[in-house]
Amino acid sequence: MEIGEKLKQCRSQKQLTQADVAEKLHVSRKTVSGWETGRSYPDIKMLVKLATLFDISLDVLLNNEKALDHYEKQDQLGKNSTRVFKWAYWATALFLILGYVDLFRPGGFHTIVIPVGLLIAVILLMSHYTGWRKFKKNSGLAHVSYSVYRKRRLGW
Numbered sequence: 001m002e003i004g005e006k007l008k009q010c011r012s013q014k015q016l017t018q019a020d021v022a023e024k025l026h027v028s029r030k031t032v033s034g035w036e037t038g039r040s041y042p043d044i045k046m047l048v049k050l051a052t053l054f055d056i057s058l059d060v061l062l063n064n065e066k067a068l069d070h071y072e073k074q075d076q077l078g079k080n081s082t083r084v085f086k087w088a089y090w091a092t093a094l095f096l097i098l099g100y101v102d103l104f105r106p107g108g109f110h111t112i113v114i115p116v117g118l119l120i121a122v123i124l125l126m127s128h129y130t131g132w133r134k135f136k137k138n139s140g141l142a143h144v145s146y147s148v149y150r151k152r153r154l155g156w
Contacts, residue, residue, distance in 0.1 A: 004038040006061055010054040011036075025049055041070050081128045088124035095121055 011021055018036070022029040025046065034040040042050060051058050062071075095118035102114055 002038055003041065003061060004036045007032075007050065007054075008036040010050075010056060014054060021053065024053060044071070084124060085128040088121050088128060091121035092118065092125050 011018070018032040019029045022032045025032075027046070031040070035042050047058060047061060051061055095114055099114045099118060
């Protein structure tokens with residue numbers, strides 16, 4: 001049985017609607033629907049909350065080859081992203097040092113290479129920063145309706 005079918009079955013057994021589950025987990029009803037239809041998967045933290053809400057073990061929810069493959073793939077993507085982040089971090093530091101040293105030399109080849117390399121390293125660094133979504137969300141770059149914000153902030 002797929003994870004979506006298991007979630008739907010557990011929700012039905014608890015006599016909850018998708019809206020009820022969404023409200024308890026502070027997500028949209030559309031998100032719950034996506035999980036149940038198999039269009040998307042809940043993240044690990046949400047799986048723990050779902051297991052607690054439905055009073056079942058994580059083993060029951062994850063006892064599925066397709067779901068385990070999905071989470072393995074996500075784990076590998078996370079490892080690759082961390083590797084790129086580390087390289088970009090050190091490249092940024094190197095280009096900053098080279099830029100500082102280059103301040104004391106007039107003109108030349110390095111005048112163009114260092115700023116371009118620094119720009120590329122910073123772009124890679126920010127694109128692989130794991131907290132970017134959280135930073136974007138907290139800085140007001142993401143548009144969240146006031147009611148959703150109030151529910152999350154005040155714990156309603």
